[in-house]
Amino acid sequence: MRPSLKDRGTLTDVAKVVGVSVASVSYAFSRPDQLSPKLREKILATARSLNYPGPNPAARMLRTGFAGSIAVVYASPLYHVFQDPAASAFLSGVAEACSERRLGLLLLQCGEGYESIIRSAAIDGLIIYTMPNDAVTIQTVVDRGLPMVIVDQFSLPNVPFVGIEDQAAARVCARHIKALGHRRLGIVTFPLHADRYCGPIDKRRLEKACFEVARRRMQGYLRAIDAGGPKISVKIWECPRSSEEDGRTAAEYLLKKNPRPTAILATSDRLALGVMEVARKYQLRIPDDLAVVGFDDIPAARMSALPLTTVRQPFEEKGRFAVAALLREKGPLRTILPTKLIIRQSSDPGVLRADQEREIDIR
Amino acid sequence: MRPSLKDRGTLTDVAKVVGVSVASVSYAFSRPDQLSPKLREKILATARSLNYPGPNPAARMLRTGFAGSIAVVYASPLYHVFQDPAASAFLSGVAEACSERRLGLLLLQCGEGYESIIRSAAIDGLIIYTMPNDAVTIQTVVDRGLPMVIVDQFSLPNVPFVGIEDQAAARVCARHIKALGHRRLGIVTFPLHADRYCGPIDKRRLEKACFEVARRRMQGYLRAIDAGGPKISVKIWECPRSSEEDGRTAAEYLLKKNPRPTAILATSDRLALGVMEVARKYQLRIPDDLAVVGFDDIPAARMSALPLTTVRQPFEEKGRFAVAALLREKGPLRTILPTKLIIRQSSDPGVLRADQEREIDIR
DNA sequence: CAAAAATACTTAATGCTTTAAGTATAGAAG
DNA sequence: CTTCTATACTTAAAGCATTAAGTATTTTTG
Numbered sequence: 211m212r213p214s215l216k217d218r219g220t221l222t223d224v225a226k227v228v229g230v231s232v233a234s235v236s237y238a239f240s241r242p243d244q245l246s247p248k249l250r251e252k253i254l255a256t257a258r259s260l261n262y263p264g265p266n267p268a269a270r271m272l273r274t275g276f277a278g279s280i281a282v283v284y285a286s287p288l289y290h291v292f293q294d295p296a297a298s299a300f301l302s303g304v305a306e307a308c309s310e311r312r313l314g315l316l317l318l319q320c321g322e323g324y325e326s327i328i329r330s331a332a333i334d335g336l337i338i339y340t341m342p343n344d345a346v347t348i349q350t351v352v353d354r355g356l357p358m359v360i361v362d363q364f365s366l367p368n369v370p371f372v373g374i375e376d377q378a379a380a381r382v383c384a385r386h387i388k389a390l391g392h393r394r395l396g397i398v399t400f401p402l403h404a405d406r407y408c409g410p411i412d413k414r415r416l417e418k419a420c421f422e423v424a425r426r427r428m429q430g431y432l433r434a435i436d437a438g439g440p441k442i443s444v445k446i447w448e449c450p451r452s453s454e455e456d457g458r459t460a461a462e463y464l465l466k467k468n469p470r471p472t473a474i475l476a477t478s479d480r481l482a483l484g485v486m487e488v489a490r491k492y493q494l495r496i497p498d499d500l501a502v503v504g505f506d507d508i509p510a511a512r513m514s515a516l517p518l519t520t521v522r523q524p525f526e527e528k529g530r531f532a533v534a535a536l537l538r539e540k541g542p543l544r545t546i547l548p549t550k551l552i553i554r555q556s557s558d559p560g561v562l563r564a565d566q567e568r569e570i571d572i573r
Numbered sequence: 574m575r576p577s578l579k580d581r582g583t584l585t586d587v588a589k590v591v592g593v594s595v596a597s598v599s600y601a602f603s604r605p606d607q608l609s610p611k612l613r614e615k616i617l618a619t620a621r622s623l624n625y626p627g628p629n630p631a632a633r634m635l636r637t638g639f640a641g642s643i644a645v646v647y648a649s650p651l652y653h654v655f656q657d658p659a660a661s662a663f664l665s666g667v668a669e670a671c672s673e674r675r676l677g678l679l680l681l682q683c684g685e686g687y688e689s690i691i692r693s694a695a696i697d698g699l700i701i702y703t704m705p706n707d708a709v710t711i712q713t714v715v716d717r718g719l720p721m722v723i724v725d726q727f728s729l730p731n732v733p734f735v736g737i738e739d740q741a742a743a744r745v746c747a748r749h750i751k752a753l754g755h756r757r758l759g760i761v762t763f764p765l766h767a768d769r770y771c772g773p774i775d776k777r778r779l780e781k782a783c784f785e786v787a788r789r790r791m792q793g794y795l796r797a798i799d800a801g802g803p804k805i806s807v808k809i810w811e812c813p814r815s816s817e818e819d820g821r822t823a824a825e826y827l828l829k830k831n832p833r834p835t836a837i838l839a840t841s842d843r844l845a846l847g848v849m850e851v852a853r854k855y856q857l858r859i860p861d862d863l864a865v866v867g868f869d870d871i872p873a874a875r876m877s878a879l880p881l882t883t884v885r886q887p888f889e890e891k892g893r894f895a896v897a898a899l900l901r902e903k904g905p906l907r908t909i910l911p912t913k914l915i916i917r918q919s920s921d922p923g924v925l926r927a928d929q930e931r932e933i934d935i936r
Numbered sequence: 937c938a939a940a941a942a943t944a945c946t947t948a949a950t951g952c953t954t955t956a957a958g959t960a961t962a963g964a965a966g
Numbered sequence: 967c968t969t970c971t972a973t974a975c976t977t978a979a980a981g982c983a984t985t986a987a988g989t990a991t992t993t994t995t996g
Contacts, residue, residue, distance in 0.1 A: 218718055220982055231946045236984060244985095246944060263718040267693045268640070269982035271631035272951050278693055279679060288672045289889075292655070292665035302655035309651045309682050312690050316642060317668065317678040327675050330641055332630045332695035355581055355626040515878075526652075583952055594976045599954060609974060632952035635981050941994070950984085958977070965970075 219262045228256045239265050271332060279314030280536060281333045283351060285340040285404070286451070288319040294452065295508035296478065296525060297339070300361070303529020304337065311537070321404075325350045335536045337361060342404040343420040359536045361528060364422045365544075370535040372528055372545045376423055379521045379549045379572050380430025380475075383503045386519070386551060386570075387473045388434065388442065390558065392501060395444045396464035396471035397431055398481045399424050400452035408450045408459065415448075427477045427505065445471060449481060457484020465492060465500070472500060473557070479504035479511045479520055486516060486556065501557040512554070517564055519557035521572070522550045548572070582625045591619045602628050631695075640695045642677030643899060646714060648703040648767070649814070651682045657815065658871035659841065659888060660702070663724070666892020667700065674900070684767075688713045698899045700724060705767040706783040722899045724891060727785045728907075733898040735891055735908045739786055742884045742912045742935050743793025743838075746866045749882070749914060749933075750836045751797065751805065753921065755864060758807045759827035759834035760794055761844045762787050763815035771813045771822065778811075790840045790868065808834060812844060820847020828855060828863070835863060836920070842867035842874040842883055849879060849919065864920040875917070880927055882920035884935070885913045911935070 225232045230253065237244040238253035245253075257264070271277050282304060284291055291297040301315075308315045316333055318324070320341055328350050335357040341347055343364045351358065358369055365371045387395065402411065402419035419425035428446070435442050447463055449456035457480060464471055465488060476482035482504030486496060494500045496516050504511055507522035524547050531545050553568040555561045561568065588595045593616065600607040601616035608616075620627070634640050645667060647654055654660040664678075671678045679696055681687070683704055691713050698720040704710055706727045714721065721732055728734045750758065765774065765782035782788035791809070798805050810826055812819035820843060827834055828851060839845035845867030849859060857863045859879050867874055870885035887910050894908050916931040918924045924931065 221984095222982080232983080233946060233948095233985075234944090237945090240984080244944080249944080261718065263716055264692050265984090266635070266982050267695045268631050268634035268638075269951090270693060270984075271695060272629070272635050272953090272982080273984045275631075275951080277631070277695060278690060279695070281677070288668040288678065289665040292661040292668060298655040298661060302652040305651040305655060305680065308680075309687075312687065314644070314690055314694050315651065315680040317671075317680065319672050324672075324675065327641060327677055329627050330630045330633060331677050332634060332640060332642070353626055355624065584954095585952080595953080596955075596976060596978095597974090600975090603954080607974080612974080628954090629952050632981090633954075635952080635983085636954045638981080937996105939995085941992100943990100943992070945988105945990080947986105947988075949986095951982100953981090954979100956977105956979095958975105960973100960975085962973075963971085966968090 218266075219260055221262075221265065224253065224257045224260060224262050227260060228253050236265065268332075277332045277334045278312075279316050279333050280308065280335045280337065280533070281316040281318045281331055282337045282339050283318050283320045283328070283341060285320055285342060285347075288317055290451075291317065294480070295510065296480075296506045299508070299525030300339065300529045303526035304533055305529070306526070307530045307533035311533070313533075320347055320351065329354065335359070337532045337536060338363065340421075343422055344404070357536055357538065359532050361532050362423045368543070370541075370543050370545070372532045372535055372547070374523050374528075374547050374549050375573060376426035377430035377433075379505070379523075379551070380427040380477075381434040382430075382551050382570070382572050383475055383505070383521060384431045384434035386553065387475065387501060387503060387557065388439065390473070390501060392471075392473040393440060393442050394469055394471045394473075395435065395442055396460075396467075396474040397428065397444060397446045398457060398460040398464070398474060398476040398485060399428055399446065399448050400456070400477050400481065401450060402428070402448055406450040407448055408456075409448065410463075411446050411448045416446075424477055431475050443471075452478045452480050454480050454484035454487065457481035458488050459484075461485040461488035465489065465494070470500075473502070474500065475503050477505050479506045479508045479518060482518055482520070482556075483510060483514060486514070486518070497555065497557050497559055503557050507552055511552075512567075514556075516556055517554035517567070519554045520552055522552050522569075523547065524549075581629075582623055584625075584628065587616065587620050587623060587625050590623060591616050599628065634695060640697045641675075642679050642696050643671065643698045643700065643896070644679040644681045644694055644696045645700045645702050646681050646683045646691070646704060648683055648705060648710075651680055653814075654680065657843070658873065659843075659869045662871070662888030663702065663892045666889035666894075667896055668892070669889070670893045670896035674896070676896075683710055683714065692717065698722070700895045700899055701726065703784075706785055707767070720899055720901065722895050724895050725786045731906070733904075733906050733908070735895045735898055735910070737886050737891075737910050737912050738936055739789035740793035740796075742868070742886075742914070743790040743840075744797040745793075745914050745933065745935050746838055746868070746884060747794045747797035749916065749920065750838065750864060750866060751802065753836070753864060755834075755836040756803060756805050757832055757834045757836075758798065758805055759823075759830075759837040760791065760807060760809045761820060761823040761827070761837060761839040761848060762791055762809065762811050763819070763840050763844065764813060765791070765811055769813040770811055771819075772811065773826075774809050774811045779809075787840055794838050806834075815841045815843050817843050817847035817850065820844035821851050822847075824848040824851035828852065828857070833863075836865070837863065838866050840868050842869045842871045842881060845881055845883070845919075846873060846877060849877070849881070860918065860920050860922055866920050870915055874915075875930075877919075879919055880917035880930070882917045883915055885915050885932075886910065887912075
C-alpha cells in the first residue's frame, strides 16, 4: 500500500493559493466561527480544487493529543468476536456508545506478536475485554499509559472495572442443580489458561488460572457444591475455547464416565448447547437423564429446541458502561451489573412448556 | 477524558537522560539493528524508568504516513454489525485478514453527523461495506483520498470492487420458485433507499434505489418473473432494515392479500425467517401453502425448525478479499465470488428431511 | 463623532518522531 | 603501517496542523 497519508498537499499549499494564513485555512476546516462565511467558502472551494483532503489526521492528532477512537482489546483471534454471541453483544453495546459520542471503534488483538500494533494504535483509551492475567501481555497495554477499563477478568488498582458477580452467579447455578437432587455433576469450562489445553484439570491448574472469569465461575460452582449437605461428585473438563464444538468434546468425555453425571454446568451457553447436542445423540432425556445449565443467556439459549437454563447478564449494557467508564464520565471505579438465573426446560422438570421460564435475581 | 496522548515525555527527554541523540532512542524502539545491544538496553531501561510510553503514535504516523489500521465503513448504526449474522460473517473475514497482517480494524459509521469522524480517522484505507449511493455521503469518504475498496453496493471507476452476482442469484431464486409452479409471488426486500420507508413500492422507487444490492436482487427477481412463460403476479414490500421483525411486518401485509401469494422471496435470510414465523402463526404449511426463499445462508437458515432455501455466499472470503484488494496485494479490479442456491424444505416439497439440501451453482 | 467593542484575520510557537546522510572509531585487509 | 570497511552513533531536516495572543478593521454605543 502506498504511503497513504503522504503526498496530498497541506494547509500551507491551500493558504498560499488563497492568499491567506495557514491559520485561516485551519479555521475554515475546524472552527468556522473564526472566519467570515465568505472567506471560509473560498478556502474550502480552493481546497477542493487542489484535491486537498482536509487536515492530516496524524498532524491534528499530534497537535491536539486527541485521536477520536477507542480500542477494544481481545485476547482470542479477532474474528472470534464476530462469531461469539456473547462477545458480539458486548461489542454491540460498545459500538452504540461509540457512535453516540462520535468515536471510532478500533478492534485490537492482543497476545504474542501483536504488541507492536497495540503500542502504535492511534487511540484515546482501551477497553480490555479479554486478556490473560499474565504480566507480559498486560505490560504492553499498561505501558501505553492510556486511560483504560477492564471488563470482566482481573482488576488492576485504580483501573475502572466493569463486570458481574461471576462467582455468585455460578454459585446460584450449582445450588439450583443441587436443590433438584443431583449428586453427580460435570463441569465444562472455557479456558483457565492461555495454553489451549483440552482435558480434565486438577486443583493446581484451577488455582493458577490466568483467565479470571473462568476461575471465578469455577469457584462459584465448587463452593456451592462443597457447602455442606449431601456429598456430590464432580468431574471437570477444560476447553480450549468456548464453542459448541468444544462443548461436544467435553460432553463426549463426561457422558462416558461411569457412573454418568446427572447434571452438567457449563461456563458458557455455547458450551452447554454443545453438551446438549451430544446428550441428544446418546438419547439422553433432558432434564430427566441429564440437566444442563449454561451461562450468558445468548439468544440461542432461549431458541434452542430444548431451552437452556442459564445466567442472564446484560452484555450491551456492559459495553455501554465500559465506554462511559473509559471516558470518566461518571460512576464508581467498580461497576457490577446485575444477573439473573433463568430457569428453563434444560434443568427443571417442573418447567413444562418450551416458552416457559422462571427468573431468579442473583444476590 | 484527559488529553491522553499528551504530557507523557518524549524521545528527547529519554535521550537527554541517557546522554545520546534522539535518533538513537528512536532506533532503540523501532530499528534495533542500528544500535549496539548494550546501548539499546540502556535506552529502553531508562525509558521504562521515566515512564516513557514509547514513540507517540501520532508523531510516528505523521512522519511515516502509515497508520497501521484500516476502516470498515458501515451505513447503519454500528451496533447492527454485531447483530446481523451476514455482516458479522463478513467482518469476521476482514478481522482475520487484519490480524494476519498486524493491522488494526476500525469500525466507522457513515452518514449524516458522522462526516467528521470519517475525515479524521487515523487509517490507511477504507472498506466501504454499506453506503447509500448518494453523492453527499460518498463524497466525504472519497475526499479522504485514501485507498478504498467497495464491497457489494455501487462501484466507482478505478476503485476495487468485491461482491457477488446479486442479480443472477436472485434470478435463480425466482426461477426456482417459478419452476415449482408458483404464480402469485410476494417479495420482501431490505432498504432500497435510506429513508427508513416501510411499505409497498412502485417502479420509480425501485429504479431510483440508492442501495444497489437491494436493487440488483430485486431486478433479478423481476426479470426472471417477467421472462416469458406463465403470467405471474407480484407484490413487493420494502423494509426499513433487515431483521426478523421486519420480515414479520412484511409477511403480515403480504399474507393478508387476497388471493394470498403462494411463495415469498426475501432479499435476506433474516427477513425470510421472519416471514416463516408469521406463516406458522397463521397455520400455513411450508412449503405447501407457502414457499419461502431467503438470501445469504446465515447459520440460522439451516438451523431453523423448517430449514430455509437460500443463496449461499462466502462472507468470510469476501472479507478477506476486501482486505487483500485494499492492500493492492493482488487480484483484478473486480472480484466476483461464487454463490449457490441451497434448496431446503422451505421451498421444495421434494426435500423431505430437515437435514437434506440440494446445491445448485449459480452461473 | 470619539471611544469601546466586536469581527476578521495573522503571527509564530509548538507537538514528537523518523531517517537519509554524515562522522568518528574500531577492526580487517593488504 | 596505511587504507578500506563495518559498526555505532549523531546531525538536522521534514512531516502538517492547532491555537493563544496580537493586529487591523469595522461596527456599535453613548
